[in-house]
Amino acid sequence: MSAVLEVTDLVKTYPAARKSPAVEAVRGISFRVEAGELFGLLGPNGAGKSTTLGCITTLIRPTSGRIVVDGVDMARDPVAGKHRIAVVPQVRNLDRDLTVREVLTYHGRYFGLPAAERESRAGRLLEQMQLADRAQAKPLELSGGLQQRLLIARALMHDPKVLLLDEPTIGLDPQARRLLWETLLELHRQGLTQILTTHYMEEADRLCDRVAIIDHGRILTVDTPDALKASLPGGHLLDLDARSPSPLGPVLEGIAGVARVETAPDGNGDGYVRLRLFVEPGDGLLDRVLHAVRDARGDLRHISLQPPSLEDVYVHLTGKELRE
Amino acid sequence: MTAFLALLRRDLLVASRNAFPLLMATLTQPILVVLVFGNILPRLGLVADEFRTVMVPGLMSITMLMAGVQGVLMPLVTDLSGSREVDERLLAPLSVMAVAAEKIVAGAIHAALAGLIALPAMMLLMHQVAGVAVHPNWLALGPLVLLCGLLSAAFGMTLGARVQPRFSGLLFAVILGPMMLFGCAYYPYQALSVLGLFQYVFLLNPLVFMSEAMRVAVTPNVPHMSMALLLFGLVGCVLGFGWIGARTFERRTIL
Ligand SMILES: Nc1ncnc2c1ncn2[C@@H]1O[C@H](COP(=O)(O)OP(=O)(O)OP(=O)(O)O)[C@@H](O)[C@H]1O
Numbered sequence A: 001m002s003a004v005l006e007v008t009d010l011v012k013t014y015p016a017a018r019k020s021p022a023v024e025a026v027r028g029i030s031f032r033v034e035a036g037e038l039f040g041l042l043g044p045n046g047a048g049k050s051t052t053l054g055c056i057t058t059l060i061r062p063t064s065g066r067i068v069v070d071g072v073d074m075a076r077d078p079v080a081g082k083h084r085i086a087v088v089p090q091v092r093n094l095d096r097d098l099t100v101r102e103v104l105t106y107h108g109r110y111f112g113l114p115a116a117e118r119e120s121r122a123g124r125l126l127e128q129m130q131l132a133d134r135a136q137a138k139p140l141e142l143s144g145g146l147q148q149r150l151l152i153a154r155a156l157m158h159d160p161k162v163l164l165l166d167e168p169t170i171g172l173d174p175q176a177r178r179l180l181w182e183t184l185l186e187l188h189r190q191g192l193t194q195i196l197t198t199h200y201m202e203e204a205d206r207l208c209d210r211v212a213i214i215d216h217g218r219i220l221t222v223d224t225p226d227a228l229k230a231s232l233p234g235g236h237l238l239d240l241d242a243r244s245p246s247p248l249g250p251v252l253e254g255i256a257g258v259a260r261v262e263t264a265p266d267g268n269g270d271g272y273v274r275l276r277l278f279v280e281p282g283d284g285l286l287d288r289v290l291h292a293v294r295d296a297r298g299d300l301r302h303i304s305l306q307p308p309s310l311e312d313v314y315v316h317l318t319g320k321e322l323r324e
Numbered sequence B: 001m002t003a004f005l006a007l008l009r010r011d012l013l014v015a016s017r018n019a020f021p022l023l024m025a026t027l028t029q030p031i032l033v034v035l036v037f038g039n040i041l042p043r044l045g046l047v048a049d050e051f052r053t054v055m056v057p058g059l060m061s062i063t064m065l066m067a068g069v070q071g072v073l074m075p076l077v078t079d080l081s082g083s084r085e086v087d088e089r090l091l092a093p094l095s096v097m098a099v100a101a102e103k104i105v106a107g108a109i110h111a112a113l114a115g116l117i118a119l120p121a122m123m124l125l126m127h128q129v130a131g132v133a134v135h136p137n138w139l140a141l142g143p144l145v146l147l148c149g150l151l152s153a154a155f156g157m158t159l160g161a162r163v164q165p166r167f168s169g170l171l172f173a174v175i176l177g178p179m180m181l182f183g184c185a186y187y188p189y190q191a192l193s194v195l196g197l198f199q200y201v202f203l204l205n206p207l208v209f210m211s212e213a214m215r216v217a218v219t220p221n222v223p224h225m226s227m228a229l230l231l232f233g234l235v236g237c238v239l240g241f242g243w244i245g246a247r248t249f250e251r252r253t254i255l
């Protein structure tokens, strides 16, 4: 496999402004995206996702590091590089003075497509994105979901090697979000390389071949969603709400099949605390846990066993819930 | 080059769709001034024909300045302050400097057209137009109007990229207003020799060169500054403001 995108030791420090100090938004990020991959950058607000994408697309000047798209060094030959990438930005930037169809045909003009190709491609993309009946509307008259699809159609006009999407489903209702997911998966099946940032766990889980979890400008880990989940000790999660005279953590940690116990900092004032057990489900495990609680003269209010989600991986790695 | 021309084409298309409001925005000022100083006051016998002759090229240059500044500065300020439509252009396959240059050329075309339309509009509104010594030198008019258009657009780019969006309202009061009053629009540069050395301070104002250029083009009989100084000033301002404007544009758009 060949890498379509290679980011090496990317650093971006926004210089200090009059009243604000310098911000180290990206502190040494490296990753490779293979041809045809749908790659996710997952992280909370301010993690540095948009900054990373901005550096890849030349809209942000990296402080240091190297970005190569399809063999082109973006810093050395930005014009050749821009032919190879397309962007669906976090802030929708549709040309409000053109019609929906013109948004596409003019984008084609910017990239030097001949007239016939421009028109046929615009027509096809309008169909594909279910925008054909709104072709003469102005972009701002479209709903958020349709605007988002128009942005994708525009990005596809010049047949990019890599499509970069910055939080593409933010602000969409569940139905529009699902439709957009379908669109991205369809493009994935057609072999388009895509990089997507998101802070929705479910989105990263469902769509991405591989996910990089990013926080404070660093990549914490990169892998397939399944491998990330499997990387949790034990592989499953057992959550308890329990109360007892003495701390339950050390007791539970000794049970066969329990790989690790995390105790939430505080209960909710009524004496109960939340315990998260990383467990390998097996014969008698639940029994052993219940016994241990009873032996410690504890009381169990709630118990649930679940396969881990990406969110659990995230919380485990960063020690905090996603700041949404 | 393809991308440059495509962007220019887009800007001209959008401008032609908004032709009426754009013209209103730039022509209102000269038309109102001509109504008062070219029509009403002469009827009252309060304004001499000489002043009206001097005023015509001056108002053309003011019109062009306003058109250039409005055509470049306004979209730039909104772009930089949030809508980021400019990003699509920055992602088109051309250099950032070329994107800036395209904005200047589009603004220049807008300004040049506004100046050319202002001339007949003003002559139509003048009272007893026979007394006004306007004799356009058609050969000089074309290139000079283009240079003036480029100057206004480049100046608009410099302002638009430099000024913080929240201060853009102040621009007219603090920068453009004084520029117009001290821009030799209502008096010829040569006549300022009565001020002694102080005359040269006026050369800091780019509008002076535009007003004098229009004087050369439409009222060649009125004394004007030497062609050498005029061309030096025009070309120098176009290059200077163009460069500063484009560099500032690059700094503001590429973080
Ligand atoms: N132009 C800028 N100047 C200074 N600091 C900035 C600038 N843009 C972003 N930052 C800071 O850099 C950090 C990373 O921001 P970035 O926009 O890359 O995060 P993000 O992961 O995209 O978050 P979000 O989910 O909110 O979009 C944040 O702390 C942010 O405040």
Ligand SMILES: [Mg+2]
Residues within 6 Å of the ligand: A049, A050, A051, A090, A166, A167
């Ligand atoms: Mg972001």
